[in-house]
Amino acid sequence: MARQRSEAVAAAMSKSHNIRNMCVIAHVDHGKSTLTDALVYKAGIITEQQAGQRRFTDSLEAEQEKGITIKSSSVSMYYELDDQILGDLKRDDNGFLVNLIDSPGHVDFSSEVTAALRVTDGALLVVDAVSGVSVQTETVLRQALSERVQLTLVINKVDRCILEQKLEAEELYQKLSGIVARCNALIATYRSTDDSTYSDEHFNPILGNVAFASGKQGWAFTLNQFATFIAEKAKVSKDKYLNRLWGESYYSSENKKWVSYEQSRTIDDAKRGFNQFILQPLYQILNACAELNMDEVQKLLSKIDVKLSADKLDASVLDAKKITANVMKRWLPAGEAMLHLIVLHLPSPVQAQVYRIKHLYEGPQDDQAACSMKACDPNGEVMIYISKKIPAQDGSRFLCFGRIFSGTVVSGTNVRVLGPDYRPGSTSDLQIKNITSVGVMVGDRCMPMNSVPAGNVVALSGIDKCLVKTATITTSPDAHNFRVMKFSVSPVVRVAVDAKDPTDHAKLVEGLKKLVQADSLVQVLNENGQHVIAAAGELHLEICLADLEKTHARCPLKVATPIVTYRETITAESRQIAFTKTTNKHNKFFMRASPLEPGLAEAIESGRISSKQDPKERSKILVEEFGWDLAATKKIWAFGPYDNGPNMLVDGTRSVDGLGTIQDAVVAAFQWTSQEGVLASENLRGARIELLDAEIHRDAAHRRPDQLIPAIRRCLLASLHMAAPRLLEPIFLVDIECPTRMIGRVYATLNKRRGQISEEEELSGTTLSRVKAFLPVNESFGFTEELRHSTGGTAFPQCQFDHWALLPGEPFELNTKCGLIVTETRQRKNLPEQIPALESLIDRQ
Structure with missing residues (x-):
């Protein structure tokens, strides 16, 4: 039977009109994995008794223990449908291949959702009929729209409205109608203005793209x-x-x-x-x-x-x-209704790649690679995007999981692996490797294939060591990169780790390298000789540490107290122009810092404004929306940190001889300073720094980088020092569902932790209420346990990074919250305890 399924999948791969690449997205506990079981059962992979209980796509031990999906998991399944259902749908025959990815609902694992959406063309959005549209529902819907993924809607747990809530028929209709209307309102709010694939009334049960279901009982209908x-x-x-x-x-x-x-x-x-x-x-x-x-x-x-x-x-x-x-x-049967949604209302690769490539591919839209991808051409040059890496079962190597947009990949093929920093024509971040085997995923195992053509998802072996997290794989020497994925969460919680036994240090280092590869979002930093793991939240950090100890490093760990990532910013324009000169006195610099206009930092972080976009388009946005002078928009030298951060370096000089000879040094010093600010060497956010004037020695020997960069960095730090610098702390948006009678205890717990209530609403037809509040990440450690204890286990919070806010207090006053954190951070980083005095940074003219 398994062999027959394998042969059917292999045969269907070449019929691109009959392929559906899709994922299941939802808020945590809305029933994605349970519903997915119905499709897995219909494909003959599990039994009817297991469907709804097995959660086939949750194969990890931690997923079974916690009852939530942690890693996105792919299953390739073959189905046959009859002519009566398919009608005049364009197809090669009646056999369909569905490459389904079940993604996590918990906000800490949102990066897995992004990775799943990048390689799919459609999604089933699952919404709990009792709870309605939740915070993470909104997040995943926004992620899907940003990746140009088509959506269908499944309203789950309808049985609970009937049997538990005892709603009358009209009450239930109004509730279901309200969920459909709310989802349509979100699409109207978040869809891109140039995205013509959605209307404002996208979800409509009459059109057949909405299903009503009970995953636990295994039924659904359209x-x-x-x-x-x-x-x-x-x-x-x-x-x-x-x-x-x-x-x-x-x-x-x-x-x-x-x-x-x-x-x-x-x-x-x-x-x-x-x-x-x-x-x-x-x-x-x-x-x-x-x-x-x-x-x-x-x-x-x-x-x-x-x-x-x-x-x-x-x-x-x-x-x-x-x-x-x-x-x-x-x-x-639930599998039948969902299969109708997938096959009839989600696009094939042939349809989807026409409009998705415009958004995904960085190269010209008329080059050979782009044309092959838009045509989903199996005979073109190979173009694959690797969205994540899956640890092999023995933990030694990784499978590279991605989507083939053009060409056909065969084991033994030599390919070019393009890293995120690759630029066409260069050899940096480029490696040539041999693919040793190809296959497709069925849950936690890889089904080997002889070849996989365009339009399919694929698991590749043999190239894992030459890419960290994501990459573009191609056989074309002229191909450009796919766009880097934008995650909806940030790694704001950090912890230092070490091996309990010093002799295991090498295992720890190797394990940390594997952890970075296995998780799309996690970061591993080296701070003053310490290994620091940065994660999205407490649960994400807990899972990362467990994976590191049990799977990747396989040695006992010593874990420090979790810490929070902060940002530095400025709240005023520099009170005077900063002046510095090189140690040889031959080069002089004049700079000024000022805060970015409200909303500009967010526009840069979202990718609306970037160093890579068309300069005319960028100038138009900066002039019309943020009031910039047109001349200044044409003299932006850099964004920082890392060339895409929310800080800008602008050339404000006039007629300076030899300015071009020092531009690289100024940009390098700016990147350094935007990574390590003046208060606590944290990343800078929301600053515009202008080089106002400079005197540059004509002799190259007197303007070497080792002379220029330290002096320019002092000038940058001084301009920030004089611009009322402050710390920004990360703020979680907390979504709490609890019985209405417990609201007082929820408020009391939030108030103890500097929480601020955003909104409160009663969930119609239930005795539950939903509270949304802002909670500083620094106050969030242990919050879930305390809240559950105070409410007798009836309140369920979910924390999602929302924004940066000014930390209360002045950084130069040691007895304030801000001053204490600056001191602690400087001590942890082995910096001098005091913030550098302004006199130590500037020079006298």
Whole structure:
């Protein structure tokens, strides 16, 4: 059987119209992995009994323990659909290959969602019918839109609204309708102005791109399915019912006719079409099963033409939940409804690559590589984007997981591995390697293939040692890079680690290298001889440390107290012009610092403004939105740190002889200073520094970099010192669901930790409330445990990095919060305890 599946997958790979690359995205605990099981079962990989319980894509030990997805996991599955369902859909035949990726819902693992979206063309957005659209729902939807991924919607846990919340049919309709409207509002808010693939009313049950489901009970349906059932019974056209099963269409059973909302108010038995034809039979069956009224169950089953064996309905052996699942899985199998969503409403690679390549590829849109990718050409040059690395089962090597946009990859192929810093025509960040094997992922194992053509996801062996996290793989000597992925979270929580046994130090160093490769977001830094791991939050850090100890380093660890990453900024213009000169007195520099305009730092961090974009486009945004002088926009020398950070170096000089000879030195000093600011050597954020004037010696021997860079750095630091420098602290947005009676305890816990309430709302139809608050990351350690303890385990918080805010207090006053943190940070980094005095930085003219 497994061999037959493998052969079917291999055969379907070359039929690009019949491929769907998609992922499942949602807030944590909204039911992604449980729903995914229904598709895995329909593909014949797990049994019916396992579906909904097994969580096939959660293969890691930590995932099973915590009951959440931590790493995105891919499954390639083959299905056959009949002509009646497919209609006039463009296809090669009736066999479809679905490359599904189940992604995490917890915000700490958002980088895994980004990596999954980069290699897919469509997504199932899952929303819990009870909780509604949550914080992380909004985040993953925004991520999908930024990657130009098409969306369909699954509203899950509908059974809980019926059986637990006891909602009336009209109340349930209003709730479901509200979720659809909220998701459409988010799309209208976040979609790019140049993205024509979405309308403001994108999700519409009548169009068939919305499904209603219960992953735990294994059932789901679309309006199209119910319209087909009803039409077959009534022996009329499906279209007669489809448009009336959602919205303001009402049916009078007595008059046997459809009426408008206004007419329905005068007719006693007029009910909304959705309630009458869909919710009514659903309520009847669910309630009959829950009450174990087996006579009623048998009567209803005969009405809907569902036959079940006696052992599946044996109330003396099975409980109500099991019987409900048996009935509903047979009547409305979840795998079938979701497969309809995927095949009929998500694009094939041939369709998607036409518009996605414009967004993903950095090179000219008319070069050979771009044209091959837009055509999804299996005979073109190989173009692959590696989005993540998967540790092999023995932990020694990694599989490189990515998407083939053009060409066909075969084991033994020599390829060019382009790192993120590669520039066409250069040899930096370029390696040529041999691919030793190719395959596709099925959960935690790799299924080997002879070759994999364009339009598919792929797992490659043999090239893992020449790339760190992501890379562009190509056989074309002229190809450019794919754009680097933008993550929605930042690594703001750090901890120093060491091996308990000094003899294991080499194992630790090797393990840290593997950890960086295995996790898309984690950073490993070396601070004063200490190994420091930077992660997105407490849970992410916990998982990273467990992976490091058990899988990558395989030695006991000594872990320090977690610390927080801060940023330095300035809050005023330099009170005077900073002046420095080189030690040989032959070169002089004059600089001034000022804060960036409100919103400009965020625009740079989001990629709207960057060093790589067209200068005319950048100038237009800076002039029109941020009030810059047009001449200044044309004299931007650098962004920093790392050439893409939220600080800018501007040339404000006039007629300086030899300026071009020192530009590299000025930029190098600026990059250094933007990485290590004046207060505590933390990264700088939100500063604009202008070189106002300079005197440069004509003789190159008197303006060597070792003379220039230290003097320019002092000038930069002095300009910041005189611009009211402050520390910025990272702030989490905390989303808390709890019983309404526990709100007071939630507020008390937040107040103890400098938390600020943003909004509070009661969840309609429940006894729950949702609180959104801002919480400093520095105060977040142990917050989850304290909150659960104070609310008796009933409050569920989720923390997501939201923004940077000024830390209270003055950095130059030791008794303030800001002053204490500056001192602690300087001590930790083995810097002099005092911030450098201004007199030690500037020179006298």
